[in-house]
Amino acid sequence: xxxxxxxxxxxxxxxxxxxxxxxxxxxxxxxxxxxxxxxxxxxxxxxxxxxxxxxxxxxxxxxxxxxxxxxxxxxxxxxxxx
Numbered sequence: 558x559x560x561x562x563x564x565x566x567x568x569x570x571x572x573x574x575x576x577x578x579x580x581x582x583x584x585x586x587x588x589x590x591x592x593x594x595x596x597x598x599x600x601x602x603x604x605x606x607x608x609x610x611x612x613x614x615x616x617x618x619x620x621x622x623x624x625x626x627x628x629x630x631x632x633x634x635x636x637x638x639x
Contacts, residue, residue: 558594568600572607574618580611585618 559568573591574583595603607615 559598583614583618588618
């Protein structure tokens with residue numbers, strides 16, 4: 558999972574749900590497990606860079622998230638950049 562490049566400051570990891578081989582749809586539980594593990598090891602902020610061809614892999618996993626992001630943005634927060 559995460560690998561600390563600078564201990565306690567900067568970590569890297571594969572995208573949520575990534576597995577070598579053919580790309581498949583990512584289930585919501587895979588994204589939640591990935592986020593739980595990141596939190597468990599002390600990661601507080603995440604920047605996830607995805608190419609346009611990878612975004613559709615998360616359509617089901619992120620259902621309803623865009624409305625949550627819009628709600629947070631209207632409160633002055635922007636935890637994600639899509």
